[in-house]
Amino acid sequence: MEMHKYMILLYFFVFPCALSHAAGDAALEQRVQRVAAELRCLVCQNQSLADSHAELAVDLKNKVREQLERGASEKDVLQFMTERYGDFVLYRPPLKTTTLLLWFGPGLLLLAGLAALFLRLRRRSAVAAEPVLTAAERARAATLLDSSSDPNSLNHHGEPKAR
Amino acid sequence: MKRWLWPLVIFLVLAVFLGVGLTLNPREVPSPLIGKPAPPFQLPQLHDPEKTFSQKDMAGKVWLLNVWASWCGPCREEHPIWVDLAKTNVVPIYGLNYKDKRSDSMAWLQRYGDPYVLSASDLKGSIGIDYGVYGVPETYVIDKQGIIRFKQIGPVTPAVLKEKILPLIAKLNGNA
Numbered sequence: 001m002e003m004h005k006y007m008i009l010l011y012f013f014v015f016p017c018a019l020s021h022a023a024g025d026a027a028l029e030q031r032v033q034r035v036a037a038e039l040r041c042l043v044c045q046n047q048s049l050a051d052s053h054a055e056l057a058v059d060l061k062n063k064v065r066e067q068l069e070r071g072a073s074e075k076d077v078l079q080f081m082t083e084r085y086g087d088f089v090l091y092r093p094p095l096k097t098t099t100l101l102l103w104f105g106p107g108l109l110l111l112a113g114l115a116a117l118f119l120r121l122r123r124r125s126a127v128a129a130e131p132v133l134t135a136a137e138r139a140r141a142a143t144l145l146d147s148s149s150d151p152n153s154l155n156h157h158g159e160p161k162a163r
Numbered sequence: 164m165k166r167w168l169w170p171l172v173i174f175l176v177l178a179v180f181l182g183v184g185l186t187l188n189p190r191e192v193p194s195p196l197i198g199k200p201a202p203p204f205q206l207p208q209l210h211d212p213e214k215t216f217s218q219k220d221m222a223g224k225v226w227l228l229n230v231w232a233s234w235c236g237p238c239r240e241e242h243p244i245w246v247d248l249a250k251t252n253v254v255p256i257y258g259l260n261y262k263d264k265r266s267d268s269m270a271w272l273q274r275y276g277d278p279y280v281l282s283a284s285d286l287k288g289s290i291g292i293d294y295g296v297y298g299v300p301e302t303y304v305i306d307k308q309g310i311i312r313f314k315q316i317g318p319v320t321p322a323v324l325k326e327k328i329l330p331l332i333a334k335l336n337g338n339a
Binding site: 043045054055056060063082083084085086087088 | 194297
């Protein structure tokens with residue numbers, strides 16, 4: 001039933017509109033679509049004006065069309081919308097102090113990740129590069145350890161401390 | 164100990180950001196019109212379409228502009244608040260009847276009461292666009308200089324009226 005209603009709506013409103021526009025000024029319509037794709041529908045906020053069929057979105061698209069027809073530039077139209085609905089209508093938020101984190105946050109996270117990775121890798125290679133004892137050294141260390149019950153008398157190379 | 168530190172810090176930072184995100188209301192888009200002059204309009208009056216109403220008629224007064232429509236459910240929710248407020252004569256309430264049929268809106272006012280000094284008919288909703296209306300009802304507090312001082316998106320609640328709108332009106336009336 002619901003579906004039926006929508007189909008009727010489509011036939012009577014959307015299709016004829018689409019057809020008449022296609023027949024009319026295709027270039028203008030393309031510009032309208034392009035601007036509408038840059039604007040957020042405030043009613044269904046995760047859709048652009050171009051995608052939305054909310055009543056307000058249709059009104060706003062008509063407003064876009066009307067202004068472009070009058071010779072306004074696409075920038076003018078975006079300006080017009082921002083003056084009324086704020087930066088929130090723009091799908092591409094402008095670069096401002098309040099949006100710095102939004103714009104550069106992902107980059108910062110990436111840098112932080114790379115820095116963490118770099119530090120970790122360097123630490124690991126430093127550990128790996130520590131000299132491995134040869135069998136002879138090992139044996140010497142063992143005798144030294146055996147001969148002295150006081151580990152404090154040895155420095156960390158296993159040799160008696162110079163006094 | 165140190166192993167735990169970084170994941171903990173990252174978790175806390177994330178938790179704070181997500182927590183703030185959750186408490187924000189995405190429906191409340193801050194209006195760029197606050198602190199700006201109320202957009203000009205001249206519209207026919209609902210009850211007497213021969214006459215017009217313009218924001219200029221209100222120069223020198225603090226007033227409320229309430230955007231409403233008979234098709235709008237939440238408008239009915241907030242309506243008793245306006246009806247009560249109108250009785251106190253604290254502030255004149257003007258209606259912007261948004262994309263409505265005249266007969267529907269007249270019937271609606273008859274049924275639920277008419278708190279408005281008058282309502283202006285924005286049949287096509289173009290003044291609504293100028294005012295950045297995207298979810299009816301919306302309410303604007305406009306000062307004596309015609310500057311928008313406050314905007315309520317969605318139905319006004321007794322709390323908003325008492326804590327924000329009424330004090331603001333008192334302040335605007337006292338200082339200006």
